[in-house]
Amino acid sequence: MTGLRYVYAVCRPLGAPLQAELTGVAGAPAKLLPHHGLIAVVSHVPEYDFAEEPLHAHLEDLDWLSATARAHQGVIDALTVVTTPLPLRLGTVFRDDSGVRVMIEAREEEFRRTLDRLEGRVEWGVKVYAEPESEQPEQPAGKAASGRDYLRQRRQRARAHEDMWQKAEEFATRLHETLSGYAEAAKLHAPQNAALSGAAGRNVLNAAYLVPRRDSEEFVELVDRTKDDTRADLSGVRVELTGPWAAYSFAGELTEEGVQE
Amino acid sequence: MTVVERREIALVDLLDRLLAGGVVIKGDITLRIADVDLVRIDLNALISSVNEQVPSPWGELT
Numbered sequence: 001m002t003g004l005r006y007v008y009a010v011c012r013p014l015g016a017p018l019q020a021e022l023t024g025v026a027g028a029p030a031k032l033l034p035h036h037g038l039i040a041v042v043s044h045v046p047e048y049d050f051a052e053e054p055l056h057a058h059l060e061d062l063d064w065l066s067a068t069a070r071a072h073q074g075v076i077d078a079l080t081v082v083t084t085p086l087p088l089r090l091g092t093v094f095r096d097d098s099g100v101r102v103m104i105e106a107r108e109e110e111f112r113r114t115l116d117r118l119e120g121r122v123e124w125g126v127k128v129y130a131e132p133e134s135e136q137p138e139q140p141a142g143k144a145a146s147g148r149d150y151l152r153q154r155r156q157r158a159r160a161h162e163d164m165w166q167k168a169e170e171f172a173t174r175l176h177e178t179l180s181g182y183a184e185a186a187k188l189h190a191p192q193n194a195a196l197s198g199a200a201g202r203n204v205l206n207a208a209y210l211v212p213r214r215d216s217e218e219f220v221e222l223v224d225r226t227k228d229d230t231r232a233d234l235s236g237v238r239v240e241l242t243g244p245w246a247a248y249s250f251a252g253e254l255t256e257e258g259v260q261e
Numbered sequence: 262m263t264v265v266e267r268r269e270i271a272l273v274d275l276l277d278r279l280l281a282g283g284v285v286i287k288g289d290i291t292l293r294i295a296d297v298d299l300v301r302i303d304l305n306a307l308i309s310s311v312n313e314q315v316p317s318p319w320g321e322l323t
Contacts, residue, residue, distance in 0.1 A: 010284070069275045089283035103286060114284070125274055189277045197273040206277065242274050248282035 003044040004051065005094040008075045009085035009246075010104065010111050011039050016082045025071040026050070030078075035101045036108055041075060041085070042100060050093050059091070076246045084119050086111060087248050114251065122244035124209045124219060126179060127192070129238040130168030131201030132161050168237050172205035175226055175239070182222055183209035187249040201238060208249035216244055 006025055013034065024030040028043040048054060058064045072090055079085040094100045104111070180186040187210075191203040211219045223241050 007286075065276075066272050069272065069279050070270075072279060073270065073275055087278075087283045089285050090279040092283075092286050107286075123278075125277075189281060192273050192277070197271060199271075208278075208282075242270070245278060248278035251282060251284045 003046055005033075005097060005100050006043045006045045006050060007088050007092045007094065007100060007103075008041045008043075008072055009079055009087045010115070011041065011079060011083045011085045012115055013037070013039055014082050018082060019078050022075060022078050023071070024075045025068050027071075030075045033097060033100055035104045038104055038108065038111055040100050040104060041079060042097075043075075045093070055091060055093065076248075080122075080244075080246050084115065084121065085246055086115050086118065086251055087246050088251075118210075118247045118250065120213050121184065121210050121247055121250075122213050122216060123247045123249055124183075124211055124216070124223075124244060125240075125242035126175070126205065126207050126209065126223060127203055127240040127242075128168070128172040128175065128205035129199060129201035129240065130165060130172075130204050131236045131238065132164050164236055167234060168204055171234055171237055176205060176207055178226075179207070179209050179219075179222065182215075182219060183211050185210040185250055189249070199240075201236070208245075210247055210250045213244070 006028075008024065008030065014032070018030075018032065022030045024043040026043065026045045026049060028045055030041055030043050033040040033042050049058065058068075069090060076085055076087050094103065176186070176188075187208045189206040189208060191206050192199070194200075194202070197203070209219070220241065223239065226239060
């Protein structure tokens with residue numbers, strides 16, 4: 001059969017069977033390609049969509065990107081149930097099975113090291129949003145009796161605004177320190193664009209934490225507890241937790257940073 | 262302050278991980294092993310075009 005090979009992840013031989021009829025990108029089934037004691041999880045994908053040029057064009061199509069990203073994630077999720085996968089970046093495509101095998105041979109040692117490091121770990125995402133009061137429906141501020149009163153009220157609002165940002169930033173920094181202390185590794189992502197996320201407020205922290213699966217409950221409680229510590233003076237701050245994820249944000253460290261971060 | 266745990270995965274959270282995370286199989290493999298004919302695409306352009314629109318709140322402090 002012709003077609004290209006889309007690779008989702010590399011993992012160790014599975015201890016339990018993968019769910020039957022797992023569908024991946026382009027509606028193609030995800031299959032296991034064992035080689036040298038490792039397994040690449042691949043789909044046969046059509047050249048007209050996944051060769052370099054069409055793929056480039058597709059990536060600018062948010063609907064296509066969205067469907068492909070969710071399909072990729074679906075396969076990684078299914079893998080996470082039975083093993084600790086090493087996820088590859090979206091859009092990693094090879095010409096044929098032998099191309100995938102050659103890639104595994106070339107990176108065998110590195111894959112094993114990273115798989116050892118990630119074994120039994122998951123990633124949690126924590127985001128902090130800050131939303132100043134005035135971006136919420138405005139309170140009737142009381143009538144300004146004169147131009148001077150009006151200016152004073154405006155200054156007061158601006159100051160309250162600044163205080164709020166500062167408190168939110170301080171809170172985010174403190175939270176990140178606390179969570180980093182607990183996690184095995186931490187990674188800061190770029191703050192998310194509200195236009196893309198549709199979330200209210202400004203994203204002041206967008207972080208990922210690598211946590212042993214067995215400690216996850218405690219980690220989630222730690223995040224949850226922050227609300228009790230700070231409820232009083234942080235009404236405009238919101239913390240959002242996502243996960244558990246496969247360790248996407250920690251898969252690449254070794255290749256880029258050497259052996260240790 | 263509220264802590265929200267989302268059940269449905271937001272696309273942005275997914276893209277943070279799928280386009281900025283994961284193992285990057287670099288193009289240099291194409292050079293080292295010529296017959297592989299690797300079709301790894303480069304998503305950096307897309308990521309930076311997304312990130313450009315996002316002023317870093319950390320940058321303002323330093």
